[in-house]
Amino acid sequence: MAEEKLKKPEEMFEVSLTPGTGDWMEPSAGFRKGTYCYGAPLKHQKYLDLPNQREWQPSNEDWKLPPDWKETILEGMERLIKRHRSFRLFLDICVRCGACADKCHFFIGSGDPKNMPVLRAELLRSVYRRYFTPEGRLFGKYAGARDLTEDVLKEWFYYFFQCTECRRCSVYCPYGIDTCEITMMGRELLNLVGCNIQWVVEPASNCFRTGNHLGVPPHAFQETLGFALDELKDLTGIAIEAPINRKGAEILFVAPSADYFANPHWFTFLGYLMLFHEIGLDYTWSTYASEGGNFGLFHSMELAKRLNAKIYAEAKRLKVKWVLGGECGHMWRTLHQYMDTFNGPADFLEEPRSPVTGTRFENAQSTKMVHITEFTADLLYHNKLRLDKSRNDQWKITFHDSCNPARGMGLLEEPRYIIRQTCNHFYEMPENTIRERTFCCGSGAGLGADENIEMRLRGGLPRANAVKYVKERHGVNMLACICAIDKAALPPLLEYWVPDVGVCGVHELLGNALVMEGERERTTNLRGEPLAAGDGEGDVR
Amino acid sequence: MYLLYSLILIVIIILVGYIGAGILGWYTLFSIIAPYFALGVFIVGFIYRIVLWARSPVPFHIPTVCGQQHSLPWIRSDTTESPHTAWGVVSRMALEVLLFRSLFRNDRAEFRQPQRLLYGGNRWLWLGAMVFHWSLLVILLRHLRFFVEPVPGCITFLQYIDGFFQWPLPSFYVTDILIVAALLYLFCRRLFNPQVRHISLLSDYFALLLIGGIAVTGILMRHFYKVDLMEVKRFFLGILSFNPVVPEGIGTIFYIHLFLVSVLLAYFPFSKLMHLGGVFLSPTRNLMNNSRMVRHVNPWDYPVKVHTYEEYEDEFRAAMKEVGLPVEKNE
Numbered sequence: 001m002a003e004e005k006l007k008k009p010e011e012m013f014e015v016s017l018t019p020g021t022g023d024w025m026e027p028s029a030g031f032r033k034g035t036y037c038y039g040a041p042l043k044h045q046k047y048l049d050l051p052n053q054r055e056w057q058p059s060n061e062d063w064k065l066p067p068d069w070k071e072t073i074l075e076g077m078e079r080l081i082k083r084h085r086s087f088r089l090f091l092d093i094c095v096r097c098g099a100c101a102d103k104c105h106f107f108i109g110s111g112d113p114k115n116m117p118v119l120r121a122e123l124l125r126s127v128y129r130r131y132f133t134p135e136g137r138l139f140g141k142y143a144g145a146r147d148l149t150e151d152v153l154k155e156w157f158y159y160f161f162q163c164t165e166c167r168r169c170s171v172y173c174p175y176g177i178d179t180c181e182i183t184m185m186g187r188e189l190l191n192l193v194g195c196n197i198q199w200v201v202e203p204a205s206n207c208f209r210t211g212n213h214l215g216v217p218p219h220a221f222q223e224t225l226g227f228a229l230d231e232l233k234d235l236t237g238i239a240i241e242a243p244i245n246r247k248g249a250e251i252l253f254v255a256p257s258a259d260y261f262a263n264p265h266w267f268t269f270l271g272y273l274m275l276f277h278e279i280g281l282d283y284t285w286s287t288y289a290s291e292g293g294n295f296g297l298f299h300s301m302e303l304a305k306r307l308n309a310k311i312y313a314e315a316k317r318l319k320v321k322w323v324l325g326g327e328c329g330h331m332w333r334t335l336h337q338y339m340d341t342f343n344g345p346a347d348f349l350e351e352p353r354s355p356v357t358g359t360r361f362e363n364a365q366s367t368k369m370v371h372i373t374e375f376t377a378d379l380l381y382h383n384k385l386r387l388d389k390s391r392n393d394q395w396k397i398t399f400h401d402s403c404n405p406a407r408g409m410g411l412l413e414e415p416r417y418i419i420r421q422t423c424n425h426f427y428e429m430p431e432n433t434i435r436e437r438t439f440c441c442g443s444g445a446g447l448g449a450d451e452n453i454e455m456r457l458r459g460g461l462p463r464a465n466a467v468k469y470v471k472e473r474h475g476v477n478m479l480a481c482i483c484a485i486d487k488a489a490l491p492p493l494l495e496y497w498v499p500d501v502g503v504c505g506v507h508e509l510l511g512n513a514l515v516m517e518g519e520r521e522r523t524t525n526l527r528g529e530p531l532a533a534g535d536g537e538g539d540v541r
Numbered sequence: 542m543y544l545l546y547s548l549i550l551i552v553i554i555i556l557v558g559y560i561g562a563g564i565l566g567w568y569t570l571f572s573i574i575a576p577y578f579a580l581g582v583f584i585v586g587f588i589y590r591i592v593l594w595a596r597s598p599v600p601f602h603i604p605t606v607c608g609q610q611h612s613l614p615w616i617r618s619d620t621t622e623s624p625h626t627a628w629g630v631v632s633r634m635a636l637e638v639l640l641f642r643s644l645f646r647n648d649r650a651e652f653r654q655p656q657r658l659l660y661g662g663n664r665w666l667w668l669g670a671m672v673f674h675w676s677l678l679v680i681l682l683r684h685l686r687f688f689v690e691p692v693p694g695c696i697t698f699l700q701y702i703d704g705f706f707q708w709p710l711p712s713f714y715v716t717d718i719l720i721v722a723a724l725l726y727l728f729c730r731r732l733f734n735p736q737v738r739h740i741s742l743l744s745d746y747f748a749l750l751l752i753g754g755i756a757v758t759g760i761l762m763r764h765f766y767k768v769d770l771m772e773v774k775r776f777f778l779g780i781l782s783f784n785p786v787v788p789e790g791i792g793t794i795f796y797i798h799l800f801l802v803s804v805l806l807a808y809f810p811f812s813k814l815m816h817l818g819g820v821f822l823s824p825t826r827n828l829m830n831n832s833r834m835v836r837h838v839n840p841w842d843y844p845v846k847v848h849t850y851e852e853y854e855d856e857f858r859a860a861m862k863e864v865g866l867p868v869e870k871n872e
Contacts, residue, residue, distance in 0.1 A: 018735045089597075
């Protein structure tokens, strides 16, 4: 529907990065169709006990704010300043050097000056100065301060839901000012008066109830898993088992729910199942903790903690030794940087150790959760898997570093190692656009809705542009990534900007290349596409 | 507009110094009361701000990682940009504080036809910032010769190096030229780069002009309106020994210079210039990337409402049993 009215790529590409002469202190939230997300539905506000429950839409004139909304926000701000050094410091020390300005994918793609990270933060800073600093109280506008009005609040909403918390600007900031923190605090404040979006609150509410964002109940999860096993039987001739809620397994495996529901995530899901079967892993899936992702993180620290609690609780109930996690972006920000603090200490678990290679994952010795690419890279390094790289020969592959594994964890080489071991054709995008400098897909942090598609396409422009470069230069036709949101967001993005480049997960590539004990000769890849011509046996190792 | 206002402010400050000390001869006010007051505000304010930041909790472990993590032994980790040891953090912070590592990464996004988005290297800001800050440091150290007796050898040496060209007499200092050039660059960038101009506040222009004013009056004092340096030194030693004497026969330019410095000192703790202290405390830079290795504790953590497994099973038990999924309660 929205697609019909979309501009053509040539038109969308006409972006000016030169701001006009207007004063940014004038609140200006456009709420133009295609650029903002719908408000959270009442049903899910209720389920999560959120404040100021009501039906509302950002496009409404009246946001039905509580009468004391202003005091609520200012008290909330004071509380956040006292609780987070990051917030207080980042509000205080910015020198407005502008190094961050053209680092934001939303600014590059939209040219809207308030998408420059520095101005996104100034939206909060101006209010902070007005109410919390002597110079702001005294000199007002001349000290960069402005009153908190309803228009300012609307502007916050507009721009804090136009930030994917990707942290790219933080890499370039001389003080490490992290707009993700700013956006998180901005959203915390908006929550206090009941202003959050459907695409965040609904998955979070689903996850709270059913254990996953998509609201898949346990029996449906089992059914889905059954489909996958049937599909693998057809493909490989092997009857694979995948235990669910099994007590006493060595490892609990947690993946983002999109892996067992969406496309092309599904093929990554198949890849996991094949791998675990092949190495005879003693593991279990869980229906209660059937989601590694955490949309609570895009809402508030409290909701993130509430959702995250399930993983350790389930690990304890099932009496596993440690936890393995699938391919996902913000899920790993939560697991790596927050989970142990939220819901640890995980002293009922053991330090993770690969049952196949004996490798101890010392880097996860406290949290006791290992990333699947760490686990698989270790297997490959120790030659524990037989691979036929040629089964991925139809693809010339590039790798998109997902924001959170890259800048939250530093997980850069593990997925690349797997790709190099499983594929013959791998090409990197330009160095300004990968690793710690990677560009976001433009749909993270809960912004992957349909109604804001224009903004998502704009935000994805820098990523797509880099893909276009390797497509033209090396004929790249497949983009591998390790994030469920990427896998959902990038196919339509690339379809729009760089047609004929597909998207896959790293474990899909592994699943294709994996030579399984007793498998029948494969004629297609996991997607059912015929394998590229060739003897196919050549480089099995 | 902001530029105009900050220019006016600077002119007013200079005029106040000129009229107050040069015409009205309120020497005690400008040479003793104002500097003491400013120094007091600076010291108390600076410490207050730092203590406030340092005492604010860091509830979560949020380094911005800029390199390969320490994971498997055969993968070379980036010990500086993704530090997992205290030394790694020290090296990261040292690079950041001394060499402005993050600014060095800077590039510029540019649209070109047909449909090309390119990233060009853009290290001018890094260069300008480096030149400015390092010159400022050298100049500050050079000034120590007015504050300590005897002057340490290293300061004399620094002064010698800085004035290496020995021309004209008295020889100009390289850092004087550099700092003015750097300030000019930073100022022009703020004025003519449309993005930076758009985000600039009054205080951004004001800080540049104020420091520029100090630099220019300092240079004027050295080369054009010469002042009695022995008297200046006697004056500062008096100030520092809390035995201040009103200096005699020093030109008005000295008072203007001193007054601008006083304004800067008093303004400092209320301004963005506090990044001098803040940069050390930034949790995205000064934490190790060992989040899964060592548990980070949130000091204000509180229990939250969760959806327990029991509640979950209660809702779905019937369905789970029907498809043969194991359950805890079997009634």
